[in-house]
Amino acid sequence: MRIRKRVSMVVLMLFMLGLVAGCGQGGDNGTAQQEGDTIKVGINTELSGPVASYGSNAANGALLAIEEINAAGGVLGKQIEPLSRDCKSIPDEAMSISASLVGEKVVAQIGPLTSGNVAGSTPVMMENQIPLLAPAATAANVTFDEKTNTVRDYIFTVCFLDSDQARRMANFALEDLQVKTAAIYGSTSDDYAKGLAKYFKEEFTAKGGTIVAEEGFVAQDKDFRATLTKIKGTNPDFIYVPGYYTEVAVLIKQARELGITCPIGGGDGWDSPDMVSVAGAEALNDTFFTNHYSIDDPDPAIQGFVEAYQAKYNKVPDSFAALGYDAARLLADAIERAGVADPVQVRDALSATVDFQGITGKMSINERNNPDKEIVVIEYKDGNQVPR
Secondary structure: OOOOOOOOHHHHHHHHHHHHHHHOOHHHHHHHHHHOOEEEEEEEEOOOOOOHHHHHHHHHHHHHHHHHHHHOOOEOOEEEEEEEEEOOOOHHHHHHHHHHHHHOOOOEEEOOOOHHHHHHHHHHHHHHOOOEEEOOOOOHHHOEEOOOOEEOOOEEEOOOOHHHHHHHHHHHHHHHOOOOEEEEEEEOOOHHHHHHHHHHHHHHHHOOOEEEEEEEEOOOOOOOHHHHHHHHOOOOOEEEOOOOHHHHHHHHHHHHHOOOOOOEEEOHHHOOOHHHHHHOHHHHOOEEEEEOOOOOOOOHHHHHHHHHHHHHHOOOOOHHHHHHHHHHHHHHHHHHHHOOOOHHHHHHHHHOOOOEEEOOEEEEEOOOOOEEOOOEEEEEEOOEEEEO
């Protein structure tokens, strides 16, 4: 997911000071790390702010994975030492924290969650040649610089891309739900939602569907009734609502109150317990969203993860918890395969990942540092998430 980036001059100065104060190059960090008793891993996530639900759960997942890895003997005979920090859902803060973590000689960083916050960290990690694993940054330009047409070779994701999930939902609507027309009502405040809308429209129309309405809302909107009434007048078979749960839950509740009964769909930004508590279980019936995994998957590994997470945190792990868990597991696997806790060699091992089995599916890292993996469609039924 993605939030618009704003970088202040003050934080840029802090960033530069952090580099001068001993951030060093990746190889130096790795050598120093090898001399210590632990392998330091930074966890730079949104523990507060607008998307704290995402960051907190991903951090919890990563910490659970590290705890399990350490209990099993660690990596290369050493324990992983997590250094967890709060970027407060702010790109500038993400940058500042990354500079600090590099100074503490981490071998890699997990997080942030949103694409915009990852962009805040990216200059620091690239400059210092230290891998960053983004659990849920689904924008294509997270790992690929579209201006220079080059891969950001130290930035990796463990999630699918926005283009993939939007197209998956378009095909699901056309083929599984058998709809012919759709309206798009998405957030215009962030590139995440705008990208989903763009890719959904392209795929839906290319496969024969018709878009009957295109509307937008902005972050922190609370009243969607006027626009929903307008959309209702176009009589769509389906409504695609790309955005974050903070607005989407209220929007769906109001849509049902206005008598809009058609199926409604969206992306992974919907995944939050607040969807049910705000919208209500009944209002969410006949709604669908693309996601990274399902807690109801009977796979023993997935059920083992769900049970361990619930036992530790007393709540069900959402997709962000699973992605954080996978990021930590993938990193440990790469360090083991590298044979040394050196950031450059760990980067090379990450790039060479093939068929890594995670909770969110089997993944191989492709030429743009993104995983090739499957996408799950989740349906809400009486407040429960059911895989389709």
